[in-house]
Amino acid sequence: MRMAFELHSRLSLLIKLVYIMHSPHILQDFDAAITALRGEVLSMAGIVRHNLQRAVQALLERNLDLANSVIADDDEVDNYERSIDQLGMDVLVRFHPVASDLRLVVASMKISMNLERIADHATTIAKRARKISSSAELQDTNLIEPIYTLADGLLRDAISSFNDHDCELGASLHARDKELDRVYKSAAGTFGKRIEEAQGRGLDYLHLVLVLRSLERVGDLAVNIGEDAVFLESAQDLRHESDRTVK
Secondary structure, three states: HHHHHHHHHHHHHHHHHHHHOOOOHHHHHHHHHHHHHHHHHHHHHHHHHHHHHHHHHHHOOOOOOHHHHHHOOOHHHHHHHHHHHHOOOOOHHHHHOOOHHHHHHHHHHHHHHHHHHOOOOOOOOOHHHHHHHOOOHHHHHHHHHHHHHHHHHHHHHHHHHOOOOOOOHHHHHHHHHHHHHHHHHHHHHHHHHHHOOOOOOOHHHHHHHHHHHHHHHHHHHHHHHHHHHHHHHHOOOOOOOOOOOOO
């Protein structure tokens, strides 16, 4: 009698679990949470890329209002990071995702962290732009533009690799970042020589060196996002690997 009761209880529990797993309401909530998570990451990415573009534009055009708006908008990026972390934790606690769904949560939280760091670099560039704009124009400031173009291209494609589920694009960013490093070193060398020549503009050239460093870091962080996109789609961890091809 006791064995039959235990068997009936276990069978009832199994039926309830099957019902919960296949309940349209539960599935709808899960799908909505996953969709919201991806949407928040992409919205954050769009804002971060826009902030970086405006920060460099403020530097090149000596636009103080634009620089100030980038600095002010950094709080919005921080709010997105907090929102993504909260959404990710809610999905983990409520739904216990596995496989690709679990990877999406992990990748989304990691990507938002890298995006927040890129936004910090955009803010740094905007602050340097304000300082440089307070003194006479430097023609060498134009050397920043090609480095920005390379960094922005990496960031754009990193976001696309996540949005389009494109492993090959995400894996390709590491090799492309080497070109950014090469151009960065060349420009940094030029600015270094200008600092030695000084003539009262040494501090301005130092600001430009720090802008270069921020853009170089943006490239590195974009590579990180591409690697997270590869991990999401293929479960392959490309970090620290000399062979970055997707298997």
